[in-house]
Amino acid sequence: MQLLREAARLFSEQGYHPTSVADIVASLSVGKGVFYWYFPSKEELFVEILRSAHQDLRRRQQAAIGEEPDPVARIELGIRASMAWFHEHRNSFNLFQFAATEERFAPVVRHNEEVAIADAVRHIKDGIVEGRIADQDPEVLALAVVGVTERLAQAYLLERDEPVDEVSDAAVAFCLRGLTG
Amino acid sequence: MQLLREAARLFSEQGYHPTSVADIVASLSVGKGVFYWYFPSKEELFVEILRSAHQDLRRRQQAAIGEEPDPVARIELGIRASMAWFHEHRNSFNLFQFAATEERFAPVVRHNEEVAIADAVRHIKDGIVEGRIADQDPEVLALAVVGVTERLAQAYLLERDEPVDEVSDAAVAFCLRGLTG
DNA sequence: GGGGTTGTTGACCGTTCGGTCAAGTCGCCC
C-alpha cells in the first residue's frame, strides 16, 4: 500500500503529530477521502505501520538464523540481520522510538519487544546450558544485546552513514564478550 | 520553577504534543498568562526542560566519579550514577526519547549525547592505555555501554520497578565483560 | 495616597487539525 509507505516516511521525517493527514494525501496528490477509505483514522494507520514494520524485522531475523544449531552463532546472526534491516529501514527506527513515548502506542511497541526479547532469551538459555554463555538472567543479557545493537545502529547507520558490516562486527564483538564470561 | 516540573510531568505522561499549554496551566490552577510571562513558547519550555535534565544527569555522574583514579572503576561509577538518576527521574527518560525523534529537538539531544559520549570515551582511552580495556574504537565501546545502561534502565526501572542496585550490578557486569577483552 | 514595577487573569484570535459527506467518476456486468 502506497499510503503506508508515504505516511511512514513523513512520520519519520517530521514526526507523527506535526504530520497532518492533509500532508500525507497531498504528497501523493490524492484527495482526503482516499485516506479515510483505506484507514479508519490517523491513529490506526500508525499502529498498522508499527505492526507491519515489526513483522518484517522479525521475519528478517528468523530467515537469517535459519537452522543454525549453535546458539551463540544464532545470536550473532540475529544481531547482523537486525543491523541490516535497520540500515534498509531507517524510517522505522524513529517510529518505534516515538511510539514508545506515547501512551496510545506504547502497548504495541511493548508487545513487539516482548516477542523479540523472548526469541533472544531462548537462544541465550541454550547457550547457558551448553556452557557457552555466562550463567546470568537470560532476559538481562537479551536486553543488553538489544540495547547495544540499537544504539550502535542509531549512531552509525542513521546519524552517520557507515558500512553495515563494520558496525555489525563491532556490535557482535562487544555483545559476545558481554555474553560469554 | 514549578512550571518546569509540572510541564515535564505532563509531557512525559501524555506526550509533548497531546499536552496543551492549557493543560499545564490548568494543572497548576494559574492563568495562561503566567506561562507566557516565564517562557516565550511551548517549544522553548521543552528545550529548557531537556537542557536542565541533562545538566542534572551530568552533574550526578561527575559527582559520583569524583577523583577515582582507576578508569574502569570510573566507568562503573558512571553507570551506577546514571541508573540511580534514571530511577529518580523516570520522566526524563521519555522526554529524551521523544525529543530525539522530532527534528526541532533532535539537535539538543544530539548535543547532550555527544557530551556524555565524550566523557565516557576519555575514561575508555585511559583504560586502553593501561591495558585494562580491549583495544577497539573507544567511541563504539562508549556507545555500547550507554546502550546497555539505558535499555536496562528502561526495562527494569521504568517498566517494571526493580531495585536499582540489582539492575546496576547486571549492567556493570555485562559492560565490564564487554569492555575488557 | 499616588505612581511604578511585577505578576496574573482569562476571554479572545487566527489557524490548523482530524474527520465527514454529498457529489461525482470510473469500469464492469447484465
Added chain:
DNA sequence: GGGCGACTTGACCGAACGGTCAACAACCCC
C-alpha cells in the same frame, strides 16, 4: 445503455491549539 458498486474528490465542520492582550491586583517606595 443503464445501473451498480468500488473508489475518489475537496469543501466543509466543530473542536482544539498556541499565542495575545487589555484589564487588573498586589506590593513597595517616596
